[in-house]
Amino acid sequence: MTLPARILVVDDDESIRTAVASSLRAEGFAVRTAGDGDTLVDDLASGRPDLVVLDWMLPGASGIVLAARVRSVSDAAVVMMTARDELEDRLRGFAEGADDYVVKPFAMAELVARVTAVLRRRGRIPSVVEVGDLVVDPDGATARRGGALLDLTATEFRLLCFLAEGRGRTLSKAQILTQVWGYDDIDPNIVEVHLSALRRKMEAHGPRLIHTIRGLGYRMSAERVAA
Structure with missing residues (x-):
């Protein structure tokens, strides 16, 4: 261990x-x-x-x-x-x-x-992140859902990595913009656009994992989340 x-x-x-x-x-x-x-x-x-x-x-x-x-x-x-x-x-x-x-x-x-x-x-913690049947490998730049390889854009993959690494926590749009885009002084609606596309690709292979927490942000979880 x-x-x-x-x-x-x-x-x-x-x-x-x-x-x-x-x-x-x-x-x-x-x-x-x-x-x-x-x-x-x-x-x-x-x-x-x-x-x-x-x-x-x-x-x-x-x-x-x-x-x-x-x-x-x-x-x-x-x-x-x-x-x-x-x-x-x-x-x-x-x-x-x-x-x-x-x-x-x-x-x-x-x-x-x-x-x-x-x-x-630095290799001190495992690279692969698992959330339910989703397996994200940041080092290998791959994501699989139920064994199926997801065809993601570079931005969608960065977004998925950030949400997966923060699994179980509610992440605000400002946090997502800072971590995924590198700054937060752009139209926050860009988060919704990319999240919508990412969700469609993920949900083609299984139930929803990225949940909207109304007024607060988004949370990745294999469990059902109350909005």
Whole structure:
């Protein structure tokens, strides 16, 4: 049996730290937390995390300094949490070793999705995602429903991957636009257009898996969902 991926969450805000840890544990990850980076090197040695969720604005050494420190002593991935969304800041974060980042305020579903994607790219969690009789293989770029190969466009496949990875959670249009299209300042109706096409292809081989949660967004589930 594969052990769960290990994650270290470093944030001086206890409420954020607790919420992030709770959301990640709910997904089956083994999570440890720290309120600052003072013991980071020791935490990396003792806990040997696969990934560090790191706040940029920390007391003492900043997250950007700590990201470089993680890189110097560990092979753990780094996902930054930051309120800084300028291109220069993002590029600096990547230059110092961040694998990805989320901008505050963020939805926990987005953070979980980004953490999952980073760990999947590193081979720490299985690539294939199963929801009922749907099997999605992001690495192989294939999706099958009841054994039948689905003929999807690139956008439909990215959309399916995001929904499948977030299975069981309600994902808003804004989250979908950000994750699938890369930005959310376009007509949100584009989500409905692509979802409608994706549903038609999927439901040609089985019952509905992508459910509309009225006023909130969409959820992928093999179980019937009340709108």
